[in-house]
Amino acid sequence: MNRPPHTAQSLPDPTISLSEGWHCLHMYWRVCQSQLVQLDAAARARGREELEEILNPEADGAPQRMQLSLISGHRADLGLMLMDPDPLVIDRVVQKVRASAVGPALEPVWSFVSISEVSEYVPTIEQYSERLRQDGMTEADPAWDARVNAYAQRLPAMNKQRLYPEIPPLPVVCFYPMNKIRHPQANWYTLPFSERSKLMAEHATSGIKFAGRVSQLITASTGFDDWEWGVTLWGRNPESIKEIVYTMRFDQASAKYAEFGPFYIGYATTAVDAVAHLRL
Numbered sequence: 001m002n003r004p005p006h007t008a009q010s011l012p013d014p015t016i017s018l019s020e021g022w023h024c025l026h027m028y029w030r031v032c033q034s035q036l037v038q039l040d041a042a043a044r045a046r047g048r049e050e051l052e053e054i055l056n057p058e059a060d061g062a063p064q065r066m067q068l069s070l071i072s073g074h075r076a077d078l079g080l081m082l083m084d085p086d087p088l089v090i091d092r093v094v095q096k097v098r099a100s101a102v103g104p105a106l107e108p109v110w111s112f113v114s115i116s117e118v119s120e121y122v123p124t125i126e127q128y129s130e131r132l133r134q135d136g137m138t139e140a141d142p143a144w145d146a147r148v149n150a151y152a153q154r155l156p157a158m159n160k161q162r163l164y165p166e167i168p169p170l171p172v173v174c175f176y177p178m179n180k181i182r183h184p185q186a187n188w189y190t191l192p193f194s195e196r197s198k199l200m201a202e203h204a205t206s207g208i209k210f211a212g213r214v215s216q217l218i219t220a221s222t223g224f225d226d227w228e229w230g231v232t233l234w235g236r237n238p239e240s241i242k243e244i245v246y247t248m249r250f251d252q253a254s255a256k257y258a259e260f261g262p263f264y265i266g267y268a269t270t271a272v273d274a275v276a277h278l279r280l
């Protein structure tokens with residue numbers, strides 16, 4: 001699932017890689033039965049083998065991250081999340097699927113293009129210290145140094161996970177896009193930074209209660225797709241997904257300012273299992 005970093009020989013074109021972070025694509029296909037039955041048995045067998053190779057995250061030239069899921073419901077059958085410094089390495093996978101022998105039977109039904117980032121609301125060490133002060137702590141407090149140092153130690157690894165995430169070993173995968181609204185009565189973009197920061201701190205406090213049960217990746221898509229962020233959640237079980245999405249709707253940042261797009265819920269799988277499950 002997680003591959004070692006690019007070698008010097010395979011560094012992406014610097015003009016289309018990011019100064020930091022990776023390109024990300026969420027791609028969804030539906031199996032088109034009327035096309036599938038038109039393929040003869042040899043083409044289907046060849047197509048299955050091709051897919052197992054194209055969708056193998058360990059294969060040479062595969063993107064840095066690639067996770068397959070089986071999607072519930074009629075809107076899609078197969079989901080693929082891809083991340084890489086080079087957007088064309090990501091696109092190559094999609095084109096290979098299309099060009100495979102079973103490509104005609106795999107109808108792309110949705111996709112979402114985004115990039116990883118460190119949000120502007122992730123507190124710097126100074127902002128974190130300021131929050132401790134607001135909570136009534138002072139530098140004289142015996143726990144002050146421990147708290148600030150622990151945050152300073154945690155921050156680089158947390159930022160690395162936001163920019164170059166490892167895919168967590170959790171079986172349930174949920175994806176949905178979201179915006180912060182610009183309604184005359186509730187316009188996120190006219191709030192001062194201090195107010196937005198306060199709301200995001202409340203959001204983080206409610207989210208952190210799910211540590212260990214749900215892992216999240218927020219990818220940014222302003223200028224890349226029709227929504228402003230993609231939310232990828234990995235859950236230890238299905239009910240944790242329902243609980244986190246429900247709970248976080250009560251955060252002021254979501255209750256008042258968020259709107260959501262379609263939700264895709266699926267179960268992490270391998271290429272070999274996906275091909276068998278989809279009866280290709």
Ligand code: 76R
Pocket residue numbers: 119120121122123178200203204205206207208209210211214216218229231244245248249254258
């Ligand atoms: O990353 C951090 O831990 C720092 C705090 C934090 C930021 C900056 C954080 C924590 N989030 C941040 C940014 Mn989040 N998040 C969502 C959703 O369904 C909904 O209501 C909204 C979708 C979920 C479920 C979620 C979960 N978060 C953001 C942003 C970017 C804002 C920007 O940059 O303008 C969005 C759109 C967003 C949305 N968030 C957490 C979580 C969880 C579980 C946490 C705590 C986890 C942790 O800190 O380890």
